[in-house]
Amino acid sequence: MANRLAESTSPYLLQHADNPVDWWPWSPAAFAEAASRDVPVLLSVGYAACHWCHVMAHESFEDAETAALMNKHFVNIKVDREERPDVDAVYMTATQAMTGQGGWPMTCFLTPAGEPFHCGTYYPPTPRGGMPSFKQLLAAVVEAWTERSDEVRTAAGKLVASLATHSSPLPQSTVDLDGAVTSLLGDFDRRHGGFGGAPKFPPSMVLEFLIRHHERTGSVEALSIVEATAEAMAGGGIYDQLAGGFARYSVDAGWVVPHFEKMLYDNALLLGVYTHLARVTAAPTVSRVARETAEFLVRDLGTAEGGFASALDADTEGVEGLTYVWKPQQLVDVLGKEDGAWANTLFGVTDEGTFEYGTSTLRLLAEPSDFSRYEQVRARLWAFRTQRPQPARDDKVVAAWNGLAIEALAQAGRVFEEPSWIAAAIRAAVLLIDVHMVDGRLRRTSRDGTVGPSFGVLEDYSCVAAGLLALYQASGEARWLSEAVSLLDLALARFADPATPGAYFDTADDAEALVHRPSDPGDNATPSGASALASALLTASLLVGADRAGAYRQAAEEAVARAGVLASRAPRFAGHWLSVASALALGPVQVAVSGSSPALVDAAVANVHGGAVVVSGAPDSSPLLADRPLVDGRPAAYVCRGYVCDRPVTTVDDLVTALSRE
Incomplete structure (x- = not known):
């Protein structure tokens, strides 16, 4: 069979290039093939740093028997969700509608017209915990398609129509900043910091809003949430106590055991939080973690071409956390008996362990009384750890996430007077403008200096513009203001909903038509495209001339006016919106x-x-x-x-x- 993934710029697709599955990239040709064969499409969506994506690949996609079933009865499409967030958004919405939950790997079965009729996530190779095996699922789908094809197609069409009716723009309403803070106080985990229970994600954008709320109102409660959460995360296993940088999330409520992947967007957003918190608190931990996170971004995620890689994998040689966890004797072997015992106590490494097989993640259980000794111990452990097998790196450059990194590094470089961070931000900006801008439009990804085929979505235009505006302020170079203005003008022209002022689609008006045009205003792991656009427009309105300033501010205000209901009902998913509204109030x-x-x-x-x-x-x-x-x-x-x-x-x-x- 033709190896259709071999030329991809996506490391995730390249990981599957040698599978026995006859994978297709997302393309009209794949759906044409399904139509000509009259078979369903099996859509598999994941990303390179995803642990369970690797597990399912090993269990099913590398299995010859399973692959034979897939090849015989389906056209199989593999999608990198980070490269095609539009495709991911459409079918994740369908998955959540069908199952009440979502996640990756995502497994969807579609008609040749792209309409979903069955969706799920991970499926095991044998029945487990009430889940059918993947091969059982394949057989059931084949039977339904063969025996009840008309019924399946009709149901799929109704689902698509339903999704479209449920994605209408939010009504105009006022953003209640004080009410959002009250709601967040009720959700705050007073024991461990953060919000909710396990799994627990760094609430970066909510923390940013609470910092701004404190600055605007003097709220002690808002600042206390930020300080408690920032201290808890910085001392937890979610933070890499040796090399800096944060993992994606904690599997427990206490930040002890992370899911070990390190994402660019998390670290960029958290660098911003710790940098801005350092302006209002004298806590030494805050400044230290900000500095270490900035250095992690530049050192471990910086690419040879000047951009920032997407992620470090959760697994090392197929084992989750292998690089990062320790047993007590290992610390003694590296440091000697006295320092090893001291380090075991300091970092919470015990015989029982906090992770698997008696291993522990490293936590900083208290600020060390002897900081010089701590620095020496940390350096020795880190040097030893670099000799261990290391996690793979997804080195594709995603425009939006690089925009977040540029913004954070430019701001941190100014606050901490570190010109090397501003220089790193400039290198990334040059890459985005010189490589990702093709025929006047922004592309989503590149790898090794080669631009990918996917067109930028709203968050790409918005986050890159915001990064360039921060870089303009930090560097004084007029070029970055000019480039930001060009991106904002394109975003307003191509992504706005012409029927609803202040509402935006996530894909451009001339983008590939999917079964549903995505438009999600909610802030999740990253700012929504619309909230990022509102933020960039507001900032730009202060920096540009009178010919654009009024229009930009009006557009920002109209966008924020669409976020009031979201901020009221789900403030944890409106953190960036709340920050923009807070800036407007100031x-x-x-x-x-x-x-x-x-x-x-x-x-x-x-x-x-x-x-x-x-x-x-x-x-x-x-x-x-x-x-x-x-x-x-x-x-x-x-x-x-x-x-x-x-x-x-x-x-x-x-x-x-x-x-x-x-």
């Missing part, structure tokens, strides 16, 4: 430093609230600096909130005072 704040004054710039960066912009340069060198001259020949800072400005100030103390006013 003005947002704008600081323009006219003239060369690193001291004024540093003071502004250290004291602004979330969502603010800080620009510096010669008078009239940028739109925000227009008509803002020096004062008595001295550099001056101009502080505005929305459309109201204070008098310019020339000293750091006066600037800090101006920024502290409500």
Whole structure:
């Protein structure tokens, strides 16, 4: 059979290129083949760092008998959800509608027209826990298709119609910021930090909103949630105590045992949270974790072409967590008896273990009293760990997630005065503009400097624009503002719902037509495309000239007005929306430093609230600096909130005072 996945830029598809399954990539040709053979499509969706995707691949897709059944009775399509989030979104919605839950691997059976008629997730090779085996499922689907084909097609068509009616835009409503905080307080896990029970995910965007709420209102409760959660995560097994960086989630409520994959988007968002929290708290852990996370991004996820890789795998040589877990004797062997015993106590490594087979994840159970000793022990353990087998890296570059990384590194570079992080953000931005922009449109992915075939979705345009706006402020290079404006104009032109001001589709108006055009406003693992767009539009409205500023702000306000119901009913899935609404409530704040004054710039960066912009340069060198001259020949800072400005100030103390006013 033809190896149709061999030329893919997706590491996930390449992992399946040698399967005995006759895989097709997502393409019109695959559906044409299903129609000509009059067989269903078996759609399998996953991603490279997914543990259970690997398990199902090994158990079923590498099995010759199972593959023979698949090849005989289906056209089999393999999709990388990170490369085609539009395809994933459509069929995940169907899976959740059919089963009440979702996840990956996702397994869907479709008509040759692409309409789903049976969906699920992982299926074992033998019956288990009430689940049929995968081969039993295949046989049942074949029987239904053969014996009741008309009935199956009719049901699939009704499901697609139902999905379309349930995806209408949200009504306009006011975002209740105080009400959202009250609701979040009720969901807060006061024992372990975070929200809800196991599995527990880092609530990055909710924490960002709560920081902004504290900055805006002085709320002690909001800040306490952030501090408790940030400290708990930083001390837990979800955080890599040796190399920095966060795992995807904790399988328990106490952040002890992670699902070991490390995703770019999680670490970019968490870098932002810890950076912004460092502006309002003196806790040494917060700054340390921010610095270590930034270094992890640059060191372990940076690619040779300048971008950032998508993820580190959950597994090492097929074993989850193999790289990361320890037994007490192993620490003694590496460190010696005295330091090993000290490290076992510090990191919570016990004979009973916290993970599998008597192994433990490393946690920092208390801030070390002897920090110098801690640093030496950590360095020795990390050096030893680098000699172990290492997890695979999904080195495709995803535009949206690189946008998040650019934004976080640019902001952290300013706050912590680390120009190397800003330089790393610039390298990634150059890659996105030079490689991902093709014929004036943004592509979703690249790998090894070769752009992939998938067109960018709304989150790509929005997150990259937001990253470039942060980079413009950090670097002062006008190019990044210009590129961001181009992306925002494209997003407004191609993704807006023309019938509903403030509503957006996740795919462009000229994108491949799927059975349903996705439009999900909810913030999940990453900001929704619409909330990211609203944020970027609001920021851009403060940085561009008058010809665009009003339109951008109006578009941001109209988008936020569609998020009120979501923020009220499910604030944990509206964190980014709430941050944008909070910035709107503050003005947002704008600081323009006219003239060369690193001291004024540093003071502004250290004291602004979330969502603010800080620009510096010669008078009239940028739109925000227009008509803002020096004062008595001295550099001056101009502080505005929305459309109201204070008098310019020339000293750091006066600037800090101006920024502290409500």
